[in-house]
Amino acid sequence: MIANAYYSQEIHGPYQLFDLGPAFTLEEGGTLRNAQLAYATHGKLNKAKNNVILIPTWFSGSSKVFEQAYIGKDRALDPEKYFIICVNQIGNGLSSSPHNTPAPAGMGNFPRIRIGDDVRAQHLLVTEKFGVNELALVVGGSMGAQQTYEWAVRYPAMVLRAAPIAGTAKNTDHDFLYGQALSDAITSDPGWRGGWYSSNAEVRAGLERHAGIWAVMGFSTEFFKQEVWRNFGFSSIPDFMINFLHAYFLPMDPNALLCMAWKWQRGDVSRHTGGDLKKALARITAKTFVMPIDEDMFFPPRDCKSEQKMIKGSELRILNAICGHLVLTGFDPAFLQQVDKHLKELLAFKV
Amino acid sequence: MIANAYYSQEIHGPYQLFDLGPAFTLEEGGTLRNAQLAYATHGKLNKAKNNVILIPTWFSGSSKVFEQAYIGKDRALDPEKYFIICVNQIGNGLSSSPHNTPAPAGMGNFPRIRIGDDVRAQHLLVTEKFGVNELALVVGGSMGAQQTYEWAVRYPAMVLRAAPIAGTAKNTDHDFLYGQALSDAITSDPGWRGGWYSSNAEVRAGLERHAGIWAVMGFSTEFFKQEVWRNFGFSSIPDFMINFLHAYFLPMDPNALLCMAWKWQRGDVSRHTGGDLKKALARITAKTFVMPIDEDMFFPPRDCKSEQKMIKGSELRILNAICGHLVLTGFDPAFLQQVDKHLKELLAFKV
Numbered sequence: 001m002i003a004n005a006y007y008s009q010e011i012h013g014p015y016q017l018f019d020l021g022p023a024f025t026l027e028e029g030g031t032l033r034n035a036q037l038a039y040a041t042h043g044k045l046n047k048a049k050n051n052v053i054l055i056p057t058w059f060s061g062s063s064k065v066f067e068q069a070y071i072g073k074d075r076a077l078d079p080e081k082y083f084i085i086c087v088n089q090i091g092n093g094l095s096s097s098p099h100n101t102p103a104p105a106g107m108g109n110f111p112r113i114r115i116g117d118d119v120r121a122q123h124l125l126v127t128e129k130f131g132v133n134e135l136a137l138v139v140g141g142s143m144g145a146q147q148t149y150e151w152a153v154r155y156p157a158m159v160l161r162a163a164p165i166a167g168t169a170k171n172t173d174h175d176f177l178y179g180q181a182l183s184d185a186i187t188s189d190p191g192w193r194g195g196w197y198s199s200n201a202e203v204r205a206g207l208e209r210h211a212g213i214w215a216v217m218g219f220s221t222e223f224f225k226q227e228v229w230r231n232f233g234f235s236s237i238p239d240f241m242i243n244f245l246h247a248y249f250l251p252m253d254p255n256a257l258l259c260m261a262w263k264w265q266r267g268d269v270s271r272h273t274g275g276d277l278k279k280a281l282a283r284i285t286a287k288t289f290v291m292p293i294d295e296d297m298f299f300p301p302r303d304c305k306s307e308q309k310m311i312k313g314s315e316l317r318i319l320n321a322i323c324g325h326l327v328l329t330g331f332d333p334a335f336l337q338q339v340d341k342h343l344k345e346l347l348a349f350k351v
Numbered sequence: 352m353i354a355n356a357y358y359s360q361e362i363h364g365p366y367q368l369f370d371l372g373p374a375f376t377l378e379e380g381g382t383l384r385n386a387q388l389a390y391a392t393h394g395k396l397n398k399a400k401n402n403v404i405l406i407p408t409w410f411s412g413s414s415k416v417f418e419q420a421y422i423g424k425d426r427a428l429d430p431e432k433y434f435i436i437c438v439n440q441i442g443n444g445l446s447s448s449p450h451n452t453p454a455p456a457g458m459g460n461f462p463r464i465r466i467g468d469d470v471r472a473q474h475l476l477v478t479e480k481f482g483v484n485e486l487a488l489v490v491g492g493s494m495g496a497q498q499t500y501e502w503a504v505r506y507p508a509m510v511l512r513a514a515p516i517a518g519t520a521k522n523t524d525h526d527f528l529y530g531q532a533l534s535d536a537i538t539s540d541p542g543w544r545g546g547w548y549s550s551n552a553e554v555r556a557g558l559e560r561h562a563g564i565w566a567v568m569g570f571s572t573e574f575f576k577q578e579v580w581r582n583f584g585f586s587s588i589p590d591f592m593i594n595f596l597h598a599y600f601l602p603m604d605p606n607a608l609l610c611m612a613w614k615w616q617r618g619d620v621s622r623h624t625g626g627d628l629k630k631a632l633a634r635i636t637a638k639t640f641v642m643p644i645d646e647d648m649f650f651p652p653r654d655c656k657s658e659q660k661m662i663k664g665s666e667l668r669i670l671n672a673i674c675g676h677l678v679l680t681g682f683d684p685a686f687l688q689q690v691d692k693h694l695k696e697l698l699a700f701k702v
Contacts, residue, residue, distance in 0.1 A: 173588050174575035177566045184560045188539055209535050215528045216568065221651050224525035237524050297648065300572050 001106055004200060006251035007093040012064040015040045015094060018125045030111025035096035037125055039063060039087040042071050043079030049132050053077060053084045054151070056122065058142035058167075058328060059260045060252060063088050069330025076343030082136065087125060089118050089143065091259030098195065098255030108195025113259055115143075115267045119150040123158075137347060138286075139163040141328040142299070143260065146171070146267035152284045153269040160351045162286040163343060166293045166325055169307050170268045170277050178217055178298050179265040185209035186254045195255050203254040210257065211245040218245075220295035220324035228323060232331060281310040288314040289346045291339070295324045317342045352457055355551060357602035358444040363415040366391045366445060369476045381462025386447035388476055390414060390438040393422050394430030400483050404428060404435045405502070407473065409493035409518075409679060410611045411603060414439050420681025427694030433487065438476060440469050440494065442610030449546065449606030459546025464610055466494075466618045470501040474509075488698060489637075490514040492679040493650070494611065497522070497618035503635040504620040511702045513637040514694060517644045517676055520658050521628050522618045529568055529649050530616035536560035537605045546606050554605040561608065562596040571646035571675035579674060583682060632661040639665040640697045642690070646675045668693045 009015065020035040040063040045052065055066050055077075063086035071077045077084055088095040090113045098110035105111075126132045138159050140148045145167020152162040153169070168175070186192055189206025197203055223229070224237075234240040249257075273279040288311050292304035301318050308316045319342075321327040321335045330336060360366065371386040391414040396403065406417050406428075414437035422428045428435055439446040441464045449461035456462075477483045489510050491499045496518020503513040504520070519526070537543055540557025548554050574580070575588075585591040600608075624630040641659035643652040652669050659667045670693075672678040672686045681687060 172572065172575060173578075174567070174570075174572045176588070177563065177575075177592075181560070181563045181567050184563055185536075185539075188536075188556060188560060190541060205539060209532070209539060212528065212532045212535055213564065213567075216525070216532050216564075219525075221523065221525045221649070221654060224523055224528075225654060225657075227524075237527070241528075298572070303572060303576060306576075 001102055002099050002198060004093065004099055004251075004253050007097075007100070007253070012062045012094055015063055015088070018129055020096070020121055020124060024121060026111055026117050027114040028112035032090070032096055032111065033105065035090070037087055037090070037096075037121055038094035039085055039125060040067060042067065042084040042086070043082050045083040045130060045132070049130070050134050050136065051082050052126070052130070052132050052135050053082045053137045053139065054122065054126065054135050055084065055086045056118065056138075056140045056144045056147035057087070057089050057092055058140065058144045059264055060092075060249065060257060061144075061329070062092060062094055065330055069336060070339070076340040076347060085126065085130075087122050089147065089260065090121060091256055091263065093253050093256040097253065098259055099253040107255060110195075110255060110259060113263050115146050115150045115263055116154065116271065118147055119154055122147070122151075123155060133158060135159050137161040137163065137343070139165065139343065140167070141165040142167045142325065143264050143267070146264065149269050150267070152286045152288065153272055153280050156283050156285045159286040161346050161349065162284065162288045163291055163346055164288070165291040165319070165339065166296055166299045166328060168267070168299055168303055169281060170270055171265060172303055175298050176265045179261045181213055182210055183258055183261045185213055186258055192254055195258070197254065200251070200253050204250065207250050207252070207254060208246060211241070211249040214249070214326070215241060215245055217297045218324060218326040220297060220322060222295060223323050226322065277307070278310050281307060282312065284311050287346065287349045287351050289317045289342055290314055291317045291319055291342060293319045293321050293325060293327060295322055297324055299325065352453055353450050353549060355444070355450050355602075355604050358451070358604070363413045363445055364391075366414055366439070369480055371447070371472055371475060375472060377462055377468050378465040379463035383441070383447055383462065384456065386441070388438055388441070388472055389445035390436055390476060391418065393418065393435040393437070394433050396434040396481060396483070400481070401485050401487065402433050403477070403481070403483050403486050404433045404488045404490065405473065405477065405486050406435065406437045407469065407489075407491045407495045407498035408438070408440050408443055409491065409495045410615055411443075411600065411608060412495075412680070413443060413445055416681055420687060421690070427691040427698060436477065436481070438473050440498065440611065441472060442607055442614065444604050444607040448604065449610055450604040458606060461546075461606060461610060464614050466497050466501045466614055467505065467622065469498055470505055473498070473502075474506060484509060486510050488512040488514065488694070490516065490694065491518070492516040493518045493676065494615050494618070497615065500620050501618075503637045503639065504623055504631050507634050507636045510637040512697050512700065513635065513639045514642060514697055515639070516642040516670070516690065517647055517650045517679060519618070519650060519654055520620045520632060522616060523654055526649050527616045530612045532564055533561055534609055534612045536564055537609055543605055546609075548605065551602070551604050555601065558601050558603070558605060559597060562592070562600040565600070565677070566592060566596055568648045569675060569677040571648060571673060573646060574674050577673065628658070629661050632658060633663065635662050638697065638700050638702050640668045640693055641665055642668045642670055642693060644670045644672050644676060644678060646673055648675055650676065
């Protein structure tokens with residue numbers, strides 16, 4: 001274990017911890033011992049236990065961003081109406097992760113995690129901790145969309161509505177290569193030492209390169225052409241790089257990012273059906289809104305649309321955002337309004 | 352100087368060398384001493400010396416690709432009608448470059464080159480070597496488009512027609528960041544040693560990461576979705592990565608790629624007009640076809656279109672290619688047919 005002040009109640013809290021038990025076995029063959037899921041809840045669980053919304057996190061994200069940008073009175077994700085569980089994916093630095101897992105199982109020895117592992121762990125949280133057997137909605141962006149699809153395919157009877165935003169049910173080859181470039185940027189740093197650095201600062205150069213690749217793919221060409229970053233108070237590209245992207249990524253744990261990237265690269269609900277994606281998506285009974293972002297460079301609408309067509313009764317709801325994929329982080333009110341509008345409609349849908 | 356068998360007459364020839372003289376001074380303040388431009392010609396210069404087509408090279412490319420993919424009888428670039436000069440940009444490994452420049456001026460000491468330096472050097476070749484003062488057409492892709500624009504702005508009276516394909520007159524911020532990510536992939540390799548490796552094999556890991564980032568940006572999401580790479584005889588993504596992208600990039604000189612990337616990042620004809628792009632492009636008198644590729648991830652049509660609008664009498668001719676930017680390398684006959692069609696029309700245009 002190593003210290004990392006970024007993953008703290010001060011920055012990401014308040015959050016609670018749910019014990020996954022002495023041995024949580026993983027799809028890739030490893031075991032997490034005494035692992036924990038970090039989660040935050042908003043609102044109150046009703047007596048019928050049927051007002052639950054589950055939100056898994058995206059790559060590099062935490063439960064906190066939903067509280068800050070997506071949840072609020074009169075919003076779609078309204079804590080006065082719903083009991084909202086924001087759950088941190090395994091390996092994100094708050095839930096059990098390489099840097100916070102005791103030796104010898106942490107750091108470079110932290111096992112491979114799959115999207116399916118996350119969803120099974122979240123299922124334990126939802127059913128055992130809260131006694132909930134019905135989810136009014138599962139909604140998530142990017143890797144959160146991967147987990148949303150996994151929920152809808154793995155536990156179809158539990159998921160009444162699903163809203164995968166800017167993500168896919170089966171990761172594409174292009175996206176796999178993107179994840180690989182991001183990971184290679186980190187692992188190529190001699191300071192990473194196979195995952196056995198003593199501080200994330202030792203992997204600073206790798207984290208900077210990782211941020212540099214996000215700059216190319218995380219927004220859109222038009223975001224840069226229109227210099228949209230100026231709207232957020234940045235004065236130049238270097239200022240934007242340092243005080244937005246470096247500020248965001250450099251405090252993070254390199255192994256956490258690698259754990260998530262590996263998982264993201266291999267997200268695939270067709271693992272349930274011997275590789276048959278159509279068959280896997282046919283399992284979904286949730287009313288599903290597939291919500292890609294029009295300017296997304298790595299989860300483009302056409303990739304999401306071809307999956308949407310395989311989901312019975314689903315609808316394609318394209319979100320418009322010149323900022324591209326990272327608009328998910330919540331800095332554009334016009335984007336959040338669109339998300340709210342679609343989610344309100346979805347939540348109003350009688351199932 | 353270090354040996355690199357890739358840059359040879361066997362692989363890229365036949366090509367000739369043109370002496371740039373004892374001291375060719377550069378925009379960034381350096382000097383190339385006894386530098387040379389490598390070039391290949393096709394066809395015959397007519398008596399009027401008005402049948403000349405000039406083709407500068409793109410990032411990582413050489414004059415050879417034009418002979419192989421773009422030039423031929425009854426093609427637009429027909430050597431039976433035109434005298435075609437394919438000229439290698441400085442730093443591409445064939446013209447004067449870090450690895451073939453004698454100590455102490457080579458390798459990590461090779462000076463910074465600008466697009467404007469290339470075009471001045473090419474101007475010497477065209478005027479002094481061939482006594483040519485009129486170019487029927489300048490055409491180039493990607494960095495070749497940058498040089499094409501530079502030609503049309505710097506020597507407007509000489510350039511009758513211009514066809515910048517999949518490139519911009521002023522490089523975008525997004526493209527700058529892309530170039531940076533590519534360069535960082537190489538310079539982060541400890542084997543690069545500030546440019547003082549003794550063989551490009553020492554920078555193998557960096558070259559592989561560089562190829563890995565090209566995989567993400569050089570094609571399109573749809574190229575991977577449709578598995579278009581199968582059409583070229585590859586059996587899997589790893590097979591495609593190793594036997595196409597690694598096979599292409601790994602024999603190259605890391606400093607050459609860095610020299611070109613630095614130049615590409617800073618391509619900007621508005622350097623002639625104090626940063627006023629409109630004013631710079633207003634200098635162009637060539638009949639110009641701006642030819643972006645619809646699926647290009649880093650020279651998207653909308654970036655090219657906004658420049659095209661500033662060029663008097665110009666036309667936007669969008670090329671359709673699911674393969675994205677790297678279709679330029681010539682592997683798709685349907686793409687080459689489109690290029691031919693537009694160039695034939697342009698060449699038929701009376702100026």
